[in-house]
Amino acid sequence: MDYTIVAVVILILALLVAGGVFLVFARPGRGSPPAPPPGETDASPGTTATSGTDTTVDAGAGAGADADADTDTDTATGTGSSAATVPTPEAAAPEAVVETPPPGAGRLVRLRARLARSNSTLGQGLLSLLSARDLDDEAWEEIEDTLITADVGVTSATQIVENLRTKVKVLGTRSVDEVRELLRSELLGQLNPDLPRTVRTEPHGNRPAVLLVVGVNGTGKTTTCGKLARVLVGDGRRVVLGAADTFRAAAADQLETWGSRVGAPVVRRDEGADPASVAYDAVARGMSDGVDTVVVDTAGRLHTKTGLMDELGKVKRVVEKQSQVDEVLLVLDATTGQNGLRQARVFAEAVDITGIALTKLDGTAKGGIVIQVQRELGVPVKLVGLGEGPDDLAPFDPEEFVDALLTQN
Ligand SMILES: Nc1nc2c(ncn2[C@@H]2O[C@H](COP(=O)(O)OP(=O)(O)OP(=O)(O)O)[C@@H](O)[C@H]2O)c(=O)[nH]1
The missing domain is CATH 1.20.120.140 (SRP54, nucleotide-binding domain)
Structure with a gap:
C-alpha cells in the first residue's frame, strides 16, 4: 500500500518536471509544425501547412529564404516569439488546411x-x-x-x-x-491520338519547368491555373504560381485562394504592374524554393495582335533569362464556338502555343469542338475542364473521351 502511494507521488512529480521542461524548451519552428486541424489530411510530399498570408509573396520583397524563415515562425506561433507566448488553441489564428488533391490520372474517367x-x-x-x-x-x-x-x-x-x-x-x-x-x-x-499530350512539368536540374497560361478573360484561365496547380500537387510536384494578370487585382486574389489550399506560394504585384516582371519574380521564387513547376497566369486582354504579341513575347523573353518556357497553354471556352476559335487564332499567331486547355466541356452538347480546335490550331488538347469544382480539370485522353461519348451513361 505504502509502495503504491510512493509510486504515485513519484509519477506525479515526474510528470510535473517533464511538463516544466517542455514549457521551457519547446520552441516553435521547422521541427514542430502546428497540429493539423481535426480531420485534416496529410500534406503531400514537399508541402507544409502555412498560414494564409505566408502563401503570398510580395514580388520584389526579397522572397526566397527570408520568406521561408517567416513561414516557420509565423506558422507555428502567429508571432514568432518565445514559448511563453504560445497561444492557447482557442486564441490561435485558424491555420489554412493544405489539401492533397487527387492525382491527374483517371480524372477523365x-x-x-x-x-x-x-x-x-x-x-x-x-x-x-x-x-x-x-x-x-x-x-x-x-x-x-x-x-x-x-x-x-x-x-x-x-x-x-x-x-x-x-x-x-x-x-x-x-x-x-x-x-x-x-x-x-x-x-x-x-482526334489524332498520336499527338503529344503530356503537359511538360518536369524541372530541369535546379531550374523549374515554366508554364505560361494564356487566353481571353472569362474563358476560365485563372481557374485553370488554380486547378492545374492542384493536379500538379496531386501528382507530387511542388508548385509556385505567378499572378501576371495584373490588369485585374481580383485575378491575383483568386489565384491566392487556389494556391493557399494546396500550399503553393503565389507571387503577385500591385494592379497595373508589368506582367513580365511578375513572371520573372515567380520564376526567381521557384528557383530559390527549389520547386518543380512555375505556373504563370497571364493577362488576357484581347487588344491588337501586335500588342498581344509584344506583351506575351516580353513575358517569355524575361522568363528565359532564368529558365525556359516549357509550355504555353491556351485556355479556350468550349461553349464559345466560332467566336472562341477566332480569339484562339489571334493567340496562336501571337505566341507559339504548345497545348490547349478546353474549359466548360461539361454541360455543352458541343464536345466536337475538341476535334475542330486541334485541326484549326494544329495543337493538341492537353487538358479539359469538366466543371466548377476544384478537381474538375482532367488530362485529356482521346480514347477515354471517345468512349465517354459513345457509352450510354
Ligand atoms: N462549368 C464550368 N465552369 C468553369 C470551368 N472552368 C472555369 N469555369 C468557370 O468560368 C468562370 C470564369 O473563370 P475565370 O477563371 O475567372 O476566368 P478567367 O479566364 O481567368 O477570367 P479573368 O479572371 O477575368 O481573367 C468561373 O465562374 C469558373 O468557375 C469548367 O470547366 N466548367
Missing part, C-alpha cells in the same frame, strides 16, 4: 458523366442514326448535320461521313456494336 450532353447529341445521336436500316442520302446528311451542330467543324464532318459511308457499304448490314466500333475509330482518327 471519373468525370465522364459530365460529358452527358455531348454524349446524347454526338454519341447516342450518331449511333441511332447509323443503326437505321436504310442509310439513304438524307440520313447521311442528317449525320453530317449532327456532327456540325456538335462543333466538329465542316471539314472533319465531311471526312467522317465519307469514311463511314465507304465502311458501311463494305460492311453491309450492321449490328449496333459494329456501328459503335466504326464511329469510335473514325472519331479517334480525327
Whole structure:
C-alpha cells in the first residue's frame, strides 16, 4: 500500500518536471509544425501547412529564404516569439488546411458523366442514326448535320461521313456494336491520338519547368491555373504560381485562394504592374524554393495582335533569362464556338502555343469542338475542364473521351 502511494507521488512529480521542461524548451519552428486541424489530411510530399498570408509573396520583397524563415515562425506561433507566448488553441489564428488533391490520372474517367450532353447529341445521336436500316442520302446528311451542330467543324464532318459511308457499304448490314466500333475509330482518327499530350512539368536540374497560361478573360484561365496547380500537387510536384494578370487585382486574389489550399506560394504585384516582371519574380521564387513547376497566369486582354504579341513575347523573353518556357497553354471556352476559335487564332499567331486547355466541356452538347480546335490550331488538347469544382480539370485522353461519348451513361 505504502509502495503504491510512493509510486504515485513519484509519477506525479515526474510528470510535473517533464511538463516544466517542455514549457521551457519547446520552441516553435521547422521541427514542430502546428497540429493539423481535426480531420485534416496529410500534406503531400514537399508541402507544409502555412498560414494564409505566408502563401503570398510580395514580388520584389526579397522572397526566397527570408520568406521561408517567416513561414516557420509565423506558422507555428502567429508571432514568432518565445514559448511563453504560445497561444492557447482557442486564441490561435485558424491555420489554412493544405489539401492533397487527387492525382491527374483517371480524372477523365471519373468525370465522364459530365460529358452527358455531348454524349446524347454526338454519341447516342450518331449511333441511332447509323443503326437505321436504310442509310439513304438524307440520313447521311442528317449525320453530317449532327456532327456540325456538335462543333466538329465542316471539314472533319465531311471526312467522317465519307469514311463511314465507304465502311458501311463494305460492311453491309450492321449490328449496333459494329456501328459503335466504326464511329469510335473514325472519331479517334480525327482526334489524332498520336499527338503529344503530356503537359511538360518536369524541372530541369535546379531550374523549374515554366508554364505560361494564356487566353481571353472569362474563358476560365485563372481557374485553370488554380486547378492545374492542384493536379500538379496531386501528382507530387511542388508548385509556385505567378499572378501576371495584373490588369485585374481580383485575378491575383483568386489565384491566392487556389494556391493557399494546396500550399503553393503565389507571387503577385500591385494592379497595373508589368506582367513580365511578375513572371520573372515567380520564376526567381521557384528557383530559390527549389520547386518543380512555375505556373504563370497571364493577362488576357484581347487588344491588337501586335500588342498581344509584344506583351506575351516580353513575358517569355524575361522568363528565359532564368529558365525556359516549357509550355504555353491556351485556355479556350468550349461553349464559345466560332467566336472562341477566332480569339484562339489571334493567340496562336501571337505566341507559339504548345497545348490547349478546353474549359466548360461539361454541360455543352458541343464536345466536337475538341476535334475542330486541334485541326484549326494544329495543337493538341492537353487538358479539359469538366466543371466548377476544384478537381474538375482532367488530362485529356482521346480514347477515354471517345468512349465517354459513345457509352450510354
Ligand atoms: N462549368 C464550368 N465552369 C468553369 C470551368 N472552368 C472555369 N469555369 C468557370 O468560368 C468562370 C470564369 O473563370 P475565370 O477563371 O475567372 O476566368 P478567367 O479566364 O481567368 O477570367 P479573368 O479572371 O477575368 O481573367 C468561373 O465562374 C469558373 O468557375 C469548367 O470547366 N466548367
